[in-house]
Amino acid sequence: xxxxxxxxxxxxxxxxxxxxxxxxxxxxxxxxxxxxxxxxxxxxxxxxxxxxxxxxxxxxxxxxxxxxxxxxxxxxxxxxxxxxxxxxxxxxxxxxxxxxxxxxxxxxxxxxxxxxxxxxxxxxxxxxxxxxxxxxxxxxxxxxxxxxxxxxxxxxxxxxxxxxxxxxxxxxxxxxxxxxxxxxxxxxxxxxxxxxxxxxxxxxxxxxxxxxxxxxxxxxxxxxxxxxxxxxxxxxxxxxxxxxxxxxxxxxxxxxxxxxxxxxxxxxxxxxxxxxxxxxxxxxxxxx
Amino acid sequence: xxxxxxxxxxxxxxxxxxxxxxxxxxxxxxxxxxxxxxxxxxxxxxxxxxxxxxxxxxxxxxxxxxxxxxxxxxxxxxxxxxxxxxxxxxxxxxxxxxxxxxxxxxxxxxxxxxxxxxxxxxxxxxxxxxxxxxxxxxxxxxxxxxxxxxxxxxxxxxxxxxxxxxxxxxxxxxxxxxxxxxxxxxxxxxxxxxxxxxxxxxxxxxxxxxxxxxxxxxxxxxxxxxxxxxxxxxxxxxxxxxxxxxxxxxxxxxxxxxxxxxxxxx
Numbered sequence: 001x002x003x004x005x006x007x008x009x010x011x012x013x014x015x016x017x018x019x020x021x022x023x024x025x026x027x028x029x030x031x032x033x034x035x036x037x038x039x040x041x042x043x044x045x046x047x048x049x050x051x052x053x054x055x056x057x058x059x060x061x062x063x064x065x066x067x068x069x070x071x072x073x074x075x076x077x078x079x080x081x082x083x084x085x086x087x088x089x090x091x092x093x094x095x096x097x098x099x100x101x102x103x104x105x106x107x108x109x110x111x112x113x114x115x116x117x118x119x120x121x122x123x124x125x126x127x128x129x130x131x132x133x134x135x136x137x138x139x140x141x142x143x144x145x146x147x148x149x150x151x152x153x154x155x156x157x158x159x160x161x162x163x164x165x166x167x168x169x170x171x172x173x174x175x176x177x178x179x180x181x182x183x184x185x186x187x188x189x190x191x192x193x194x195x196x197x198x199x200x201x202x203x204x205x206x207x208x209x210x211x212x213x214x215x216x217x218x219x220x221x222x223x224x225x226x227x228x229x230x231x232x233x234x235x236x237x238x239x240x241x242x243x244x245x246x247x248x249x250x251x252x253x254x255x256x257x258x259x260x261x262x263x264x265x266x267x268x269x270x271x272x273x274x275x276x277x278x279x280x281x282x283x284x285x286x287x288x
Numbered sequence: 289x290x291x292x293x294x295x296x297x298x299x300x301x302x303x304x305x306x307x308x309x310x311x312x313x314x315x316x317x318x319x320x321x322x323x324x325x326x327x328x329x330x331x332x333x334x335x336x337x338x339x340x341x342x343x344x345x346x347x348x349x350x351x352x353x354x355x356x357x358x359x360x361x362x363x364x365x366x367x368x369x370x371x372x373x374x375x376x377x378x379x380x381x382x383x384x385x386x387x388x389x390x391x392x393x394x395x396x397x398x399x400x401x402x403x404x405x406x407x408x409x410x411x412x413x414x415x416x417x418x419x420x421x422x423x424x425x426x427x428x429x430x431x432x433x434x435x436x437x438x439x440x441x442x443x444x445x446x447x448x449x450x451x452x453x454x455x456x457x458x459x460x461x462x463x464x465x466x467x468x469x470x471x472x473x474x475x476x477x478x479x480x481x482x483x484x485x486x487x488x489x490x491x492x493x494x495x496x497x498x499x500x501x502x503x504x505x506x507x508x509x510x511x512x513x514x515x516x517x518x519x520x521x522x523x524x525x526x527x528x529x530x531x532x533x534x535x536x537x538x539x540x541x542x543x544x545x546x547x548x549x550x551x552x553x554x
Contacts, residue, residue, distance in 0.1 A: 004378060004379055004380045005378070005379055005380065006379070006380045006381070007375075007378075007379040007380070007381055008381050008382065009381075010375035010378075010379035010380075010381040010384070011375075011381055011382070013371040013372055013374060013375035013379075014371070014372040014375050014376070014387065016367075016368040016371070016372070017368050017369060017372040017391070017431055017435060018387070020364070020368055020424070020427050020431060021391060021394055021427070021428065021431055021432070023424075024394075024406075024424065024425060024427060024428040025394050025397070025428060027405070027409055028402045028405030028406055028409055029405075031404075031405035031408060031409070032401065032402075032405055087296065088296055088297055088300050091293045091294075091295075091296040091297055092297050093293075093294075093297075100542045100543065102297055102301065103538075103542050104535075104538050104539060104542050105301045105304060105305070106300070106301065106304065107538045107542075108304065108308065108531070108534065108535060108538065109304055110485060110489075110534075111485055111488065111489065111531070111533075111534025111535070111537065111538060112489065112527075112530065112531055112534060113354075113488060113489045113490075113491060113504075113505075113506040113530050114489050114490070114491055114506075115491050115506045115507075115509065115510055116506060116509065116527040116530050116531075119509065119523055119527055120307050120308070120310075120311045120527055121307060123310060123311060123314055123520060123523070123524060124306070124307040124310045124311070128326075129322060129323070129326070129520070130310065131306065131307075131310045131328075132306075132307075134326060162303065162304060162307065165300075166304070169300075219395065219396050222398070223398035223399065223400070225398075225399070225400050225492055226491050226492055230510070243398070243400075244398055244399075244400035245400075247398075247400045247401070248400050248403065248492075251400075251403070251404050252403070252404065257404075260404070264398075264400075264401040265401075267398060267401060268396075268397055268398065268401055271396045271397075271398065272393060272396060275396055
């Protein structure tokens, strides 16, 4: 990378972006901060509350339960989607007309509105009317995602794998395509096994895009709302109530602004912190 | 080993297509058939569901609303991101790294956190229930993404290009519009694709910021699903129609999708 020139006027170039994002990020964020330290009984009358809401949220079992569900969910989908996406990217054709065909079909789930994804999986998995529900019940397994927490989890995870694995595939595939053919030829001359090729050529070359893939999947799965909300509504019971669903329930359902705002901030900080940890760990690996 | 490589992608694509197949098939069935018998193919092929959508203005307006704010958002996000990405890729300036990181943190903000404040903010500036409100709200996560992608593409262009143009006496804006932008056309396409995608699929904010006049199609669907109970055929038809714009866009950028993030640097 060539050295960049120092140019204070560059601020003018970034000004439109800063104004737009600041309008959308800072004002709402300050509103949230404002609510998080006050108590209200309606009519726009507010009382100073201090850090009370934060303490309440941090000690509430309900929050712990949602957070645990969220972490479990994100852990499971990362463990499935990343290896699966890499494996599929490795087996995809390298050139020819099939590349476009594969890419177009694989990108399709990414461009379906999230609530349509939820509605589609609802229709697909209904135990009596859906193809999936019928098939599973036909195999003699008792399956009903609206009533059994286990089935609900299974369906939610399968839906997320369906929805997002393609993103990992596209990114990993892009990383693979950037490897020059000469590397493969050299490996062939050395008689390297396909595992050695993967371990020493493909994986290191994919590291950067995989970092992006893992970060994006982590952030987006941690914020997931619409798909599980439409599919299960957070149920049965609270079994699939993830952080965002819980937050919306508290903020718009019960209109408990103070606790909701405090929870929002804690939630945002957790996402930031975990993203930062992920990022530093992966960057440190790369440096070694 | 050599022969079996097509198997994994084929099975995967099959898995991706199954729920879509079921949705499309459902949309051509009558409500009666859906509820009474289990069929893999519509016995009583009907266009009734689509007819209802195309004749009822609350339904088809939803499509226009969604497309309107998505297009506005894509134009705003890419236009604002272009000069910013150029600054990040070419210049050092006070706080550049922090600014870049701050932009990215907004990509990490859960929309659920912002739903209520957004509602109040856009009501306060009298933009509630307008297309531009949703378009602006979606820039929160699309601008950081567009800057990120464009910066990656721009950094791939050697600085010598800029310098040669200045030596040849090009004023900056002419160079930027006539030479630089065509050079990174693929990058602009990719950035626009991702902006379109994330604005098209997002619903929580879009739903919060609209009530009637700018209501997105996806929100119309949610209402139908909850109020009128079992109109699965209609729901499936509306869902099928939401897949079409995305499929179109993918087809046009198919050769660039894979490059999208590959060139973006972290």
